[in-house]
Amino acid sequence: MPHGFAVGLVARQPKRGPVILGYFFGPLRKQLPDEAELTQIKAEQASLICRLKDGALHRGLWRVMGHHHHWRRKDWPSPAFLRREGLSGRAIRLEYDGDNLTTPAREKEASIPDLSLPEDVVLDESRVLDTLGKLLAEQKPVTIDPSHWVR
Numbered sequence: 001m002p003h004g005f006a007v008g009l010v011a012r013q014p015k016r017g018p019v020i021l022g023y024f025f026g027p028l029r030k031q032l033p034d035e036a037e038l039t040q041i042k043a044e045q046a047s048l049i050c051r052l053k054d055g056a057l058h059r060g061l062w063r064v065m066g067h068h069h070h071w072r073r074k075d076w077p078s079p080a081f082l083r084r085e086g087l088s089g090r091a092i093r094l095e096y097d098g099d100n101l102t103t104p105a106r107e108k109e110a111s112i113p114d115l116s117l118p119e120d121v122v123l124d125e126s127r128v129l130d131t132l133g134k135l136l137a138e139q140k141p142v143t144i145d146p147s148h149w150v151r
Contacts, residue, residue: 005028007041009024009068020057020101026136027136039068039069050128051101052122052123061125080117092108
């Protein structure tokens with residue numbers, strides 16, 4: 001981020017393909033967090049959960065600080081996402097399996113509560129930085145409804 005640091009956690013990294021699932025956390029930091037702080041983060045505290053391209057990690061633009069020592073897959077679920085069709089405006093709820101983050105495993109007509117799901121897009125590093133920067137600047141509380149998660 002241009003004016004500080006944020007923490008990210010890769011929750012799903014399929015064996016094939018450049019798309020990963022990331023959890024990102026505020027607050028905006030002036031310096032890198034220490035290991036003790038990193039072990040305290042929880043999925044429910046995420047400011048942003050998204051599917052994103054892994055290029056920034058591979059090119060070394062984002063620093064890898066290590067592994068979450070108490071990480072368990074079931075504690076870091078993959079959320080459902082929402083897609084709106086262009087002309088019809090029809091809303092569709094999509095769920096991805098952790099081994100394939102490019103092709104939805106399940107699709108169904110979105111219900112009213114599904115309309116608050118994250119948008120079904122794959123972000124590049126600049127869009128992640130822009131989105132996260134705006135969220136952290138607003139210090140907007142994020143509400144993540146566990147009923148929308150896919151384990």
